[in-house]
Amino acid sequence: MAAETFRLVFLCYVLWLVVRRVLRDRTITLDTIAGAACAYFLLGMIWADLFFVLERLRPGSFKVPATWTIGSDRDLRAALAYFSFATLTTLGYGDIHPNDPAAACVTPRRWCASSISRS
Numbered sequence: 001m002a003a004e005t006f007r008l009v010f011l012c013y014v015l016w017l018v019v020r021r022v023l024r025d026r027t028i029t030l031d032t033i034a035g036a037a038c039a040y041f042l043l044g045m046i047w048a049d050l051f052f053v054l055e056r057l058r059p060g061s062f063k064v065p066a067t068w069t070i071g072s073d074r075d076l077r078a079a080l081a082y083f084s085f086a087t088l089t090t091l092g093y094g095d096i097h098p099n100d101p102a103a104a105c106v107t108p109r110r111w112c113a114s115s116i117s118r119s
Helices: 002-024 032-057 079-086 099-116
Strands: none
Touching: 002 032, 032 079, 032 099
16 A cells, blocks of 8 residues: 555656646647647556545455456456546546546546536
8 A cells, every 4th residue: 555655656756847847848849749648647546546546445446347457466457558548638438437426526526527627
């Protein structure tokens, strides 16, 4: 659990560094666009890790199809990364959804954050 939390904090720190650098540029260059794309993908990975930590703290927080789990320990990291990016891109296929009040509380805020970032 400590490793997942450290990874989440580290990714937040890296996202902060990248966004700060992108926003500091006065002219848009290829590096600025690449930095913005990196920030977008980092945001998706941060949310995936947040969902994974929530799932570890409260097992069953997300309804994931049984065929999507990997290995004997039912690792959900890949499935929750898919859910994170499907939500971030506002596709939301509905194959994975929150199954717990805590997960449902986090996910709508995510939709609001992705909607605000697009405007």
